[in-house]
Amino acid sequence: MSAPWPLDEQLCFALYSANMAMQRTYKPMLDRLGLTYPQYLALLALWEEDGRTIGAIAQRLGLESSTVTPLVKRLEASGMVVRERDPQDERQVRVRLTPTGDELRNQCGCLAEEVTARSGMTVERLCGIRDDIRGLRRVLDQGPDQGGAA
Template sequence: MDASIPLDRQLCFALYGASMAMTRVYKPLLDRLGITYPQYLVLHALWEVDGRTIGAIAERLALESSTVTPLVKRLAAAGLVTRERAAQDERQVLVRLTDAGRAMRGDSHCLAQTVFARTGLDEGGIAALTAEVQALRRALAGDEKA
């Protein structure tokens, strides 16, 4: 493909626009919870498995540890997580949910419902689209599992 293709027919522009639209849907919902989307992702990773290290959270979210660390610090300042050095390796920082962080899981339940409703897709459509986007991400990242 070359640059002469109109923007509306370019995959990169479609993905960018979809990402921006998704952010606009999430923002007011997350503002009510007092967190940002990246902070929500960190919390979500901890709702899956509490007590992860910064490195494990970064790996789960496909981010650098240096990106996750300030997010965790802000979540700790908000009283949603705690941070502590791992006893077996003090270079690692364990992140655990507080009661408030666990409670936010229930408070954020409406996020998925709202986004689902806004897509206009049924469950099968959401699952198929998600699988395709994940496969694209893996392929672009050079992941062998693509």
């Protein structure tokens, strides 16, 4: 059995530390809007498709419903969203944007542009990195029993 690679040679650490740096970059911008990074991601999911269920938001973000519920409750307390039981299935809770939450979309439009500018990379380069990471996630999500890498 061989020794583990040094930390700086670990892909997992590179991804983890890049994620932490990304969150630190977004934090002051989101603080001005009164949002946390997970709340911002939940809003992005709702801006894509308003009226998603808690479960659908969780699935879209790759989180557990039990993680999404408290952050949606905080968004509701701040007036960004409302939660309502689905009339077709009372077990489902749908989340809908309020006018305040919908308006926030316009204020968040420039965040990705600011992050792109801070990176010093072209949009094309960043899109290539994003696509590579998506491909890695797809393979890892498949797992070893479903054709993914061992």
